[in-house]
Amino acid sequence: MAEKKGKRASLKLVREGHRLLTDDGQDIMTLAEQNQFKVAAVASAIGAQVQELENAIKKATGSGPKEYFRTHRIILAQRYLRMGYGADQIVSLLGFSHYTHLAREVKLFYGMTITAWTKTEQARCMDPGFSFG
Incomplete structure (x- = not known):
């Protein structure tokens, strides 16, 4: 029986002090600085869709990524x-x-x-x- 390809796990961000990290330890603000604070570029850098990044940042911080x-x-x-x-x-x-x-x-x-x-x-x-x- 063939395995169904499921949806990948949603992006989870973890707060560590003032830092916001991906589950593999990438610092979102460092990535933002490296990518001229462009949401789409940061999402691409972590292999996520823009909407996933927006939702994860909103959940972790209470504000959207642009803010x-x-x-x-x-x-x-x-x-x-x-x-x-x-x-x-x-x-x-x-x-x-x-x-x-x-x-x-x-x-x-x-x-x-x-x-x-x-x-x-x-x-x-x-x-x-x-x-x-």
Whole structure:
């Protein structure tokens, strides 16, 4: 009797601290960074369908992959700014389509213009009591 080809097991993601891992240990955020935060590219990298990845991230985090990646990307932008990178460099490093895309994300996430955000972060870095932690 021939075996029926069944549906493969659904994608399961495991939280490990702040990390979100596939069952074989791949870090979803590392993959997102390597794939310019594109959901379809991350799904392809782990051999999953986009819908599977969307469902698994939603189940693990409570938000969809676009929002999950977006939050991570803007936090990385803040880290890069604090490390001395300029906004134009951050645009390139994090795969924003253009400067105004980063500016829009900063406005939505931090509630300020990119110029004000840059000045605020640079001032924080000049504070002797400031730590990156």
